[in-house]
Amino acid sequence: MNHYPSSIRKVITSFNKLPGIGLKTAERLAMHLLSAPEPEVLELARSIGELKKTIQLCSQCFALSDSGLCRICGNPARDRTTICVVENQADMVAIEKSGAFAGLYHILQGLLSPMDNIGPDDIRIRELLSKIEKGGVREVIIATGTNVEGEATASYISDCLTRYSVTITRIASGVPVGGELKYVDQVTLKKAMEARHAV
Amino acid sequence: MNHYPSSIRKVITSFNKLPGIGLKTAERLAMHLLSAPEPEVLELARSIGELKKTIQLCSQCFALSDSGLCRICGNPARDRTTICVVENQADMVAIEKSGAFAGLYHILQGLLSPMDNIGPDDIRIRELLSKIEKGGVREVIIATGTNVEGEATASYISDCLTRYSVTITRIASGVPVGGELKYVDQVTLKKAMEARHAV
Numbered sequence: 517m518n519h520y521p522s523s524i525r526k527v528i529t530s531f532n533k534l535p536g537i538g539l540k541t542a543e544r545l546a547m548h549l550l551s552a553p554e555p556e557v558l559e560l561a562r563s564i565g566e567l568k569k570t571i572q573l574c575s576q577c578f579a580l581s582d583s584g585l586c587r588i589c590g591n592p593a594r595d596r597t598t599i600c601v602v603e604n605q606a607d608m609v610a611i612e613k614s615g616a617f618a619g620l621y622h623i624l625q626g627l628l629s630p631m632d633n634i635g636p637d638d639i640r641i642r643e644l645l646s647k648i649e650k651g652g653v654r655e656v657i658i659a660t661g662t663n664v665e666g667e668a669t670a671s672y673i674s675d676c677l678t679r680y681s682v683t684i685t686r687i688a689s690g691v692p693v694g695g696e697l698k699y700v701d702q703v704t705l706k707k708a709m710e711a712r713h714a715v
Numbered sequence: 716m717n718h719y720p721s722s723i724r725k726v727i728t729s730f731n732k733l734p735g736i737g738l739k740t741a742e743r744l745a746m747h748l749l750s751a752p753e754p755e756v757l758e759l760a761r762s763i764g765e766l767k768k769t770i771q772l773c774s775q776c777f778a779l780s781d782s783g784l785c786r787i788c789g790n791p792a793r794d795r796t797t798i799c800v801v802e803n804q805a806d807m808v809a810i811e812k813s814g815a816f817a818g819l820y821h822i823l824q825g826l827l828s829p830m831d832n833i834g835p836d837d838i839r840i841r842e843l844l845s846k847i848e849k850g851g852v853r854e855v856i857i858a859t860g861t862n863v864e865g866e867a868t869a870s871y872i873s874d875c876l877t878r879y880s881v882t883i884t885r886i887a888s889g890v891p892v893g894g895e896l897k898y899v900d901q902v903t904l905k906k907a908m909e910a911r912h913a914v
Contacts, residue, residue: 519811520804521781523762523769530759535747536740546766547805548734550779554767556732561764563725567745568753570722580749582720605719606746612718 524550576647578623578640580605588612588621595619597654601644601673603627603661606698611659614702616709619657622647627665628672641673648680657712659687661696674715685712723749775846777822777839779804787811787820794818796853800843800872802826802860805897810858813901815908818856821846826864827871840872847879856911858886860895873914884911 520528524546531542549557573579574586581587588594598619602608608621624639636642647653658673660666674684688711691700700708719727723745730741748756772778773785780786787793797818801807807820823838835841846852857872859865873883887910890899899907 519808521770521779521785523766523781524779526758526762527766530755530762533751533755533759534744536743541735543805543808544735545733549763549766550770550804552732556729557767558764559725560729560732561760563722563729564748564763565757565760567722567726567748568756571720571749580720580723582722586720605749606742609718609742 520546573625577621578625578643579608579621593618596652598657599644599647599653599655600657600659602659602697603666603669607659607661607696610698610700610702610705611709614705614709616706617657619655624660624669627660628669629665636672636676639669641676644673645676645680648677648682653682655683655685657685657687657709658715659697659709662691663694663696670715684715686715688712719745772824776820777824777842778807778820792817795851797856798843798846798852798854799856799858801858801896802865802868803897806858806860806895809897809899809901809904810908813904813908815905816856818854823859823868826859827868828864835871835875838868840875843872844875844879847876847881852881854882854884856884856886856908857914858896858908861890862893862895869914883914885914887911 527546527549528539528542531537531545532539570582571580572584574581574589575584576589577586579586579588595618599622600611600617600619601622601624602611603624603626605623608623611617622644624641626634626639628634628636628639648656656677658670660669670686677684688708691697691704691708697705726745726748727738727741730736730744731738769781770779771783773780773788774783775788776785778785778787794817798821799810799816799818800821800823801810802823802825804822807822810816821843823840825833825838827833827835827838847855855876857869859868869885873885876883887907890896890903890907896904
């Protein structure tokens, strides 16, 4: 590291902090940037710098969005009677990619985890319930992962929902037990979506 | 990709252009940045943005540097009678890491390659010769890679140098034939450096 000028060293250090980027890869990326076209390098810097400034949460589903309402909630073609509850943005994207769902989402931004002091108030369950209270929703699909926290959260949400007249379904098996949704292949996700069962 | 807001999509696209970063990895990195501490993200953006602005070539050896003179050329402890000729910065860093060399470098910034229209005038051979003409240099170690272009360049440089009263040496075998210096382990590089032979 000491063999590089400080401006290159800074880039290497920053890259090295990213997940899965070791020192060798960070060095290779920095050297690539030095020989890459200037606009490409500046676009990378600008897009990273702007990321946190422009991104906000959708006021309806809490997906990451450039504006107050995300593209799915703002799309009149989506089925507003079905809500799919997922842990995070990556899981939502995985389901969108499978193409098996045309309704709206509710992104919890986390899972229940008493060990980490994460309770129902921390993961937007109250917002989900008030959405159901407003009426118009016929089915809630709980599509949290099948690991311990995912199952516990699914179970808690389905308990909360029993007092409303909505069908509560859970994404079907097919998703490997203990796995995280974002790593599942699209066909498996589609099958799991189609075979969802009543809780 | 269409499932992400445009500011995230821009980051993914930019990351995806880097060598060895596929779409999945680019997505993972972008999602990581969203949850990473703000100063860390801004530091990454800033360091990349500044990279091309602050970096320049050392006036003596043409290494990448933050100022007009690199830290090796500016170091009075380095042996000024020996010059090691390398293809690029990464090769120089590899030799520095091996710790087997205490002299100065001359970075060609390329190799002879008639197919790509790269001739002697494109890779700073003239600057090397005028450095030798000024006197004070006793040995030139040619440490270009052992692939075809590296050997051709080494051969051309040693031909040019025969008219001066300097010892011309070539980095020793030990470096795998057809390989590039920057990927060689440090012990092998050290052995190769110690066993250098007269051309």
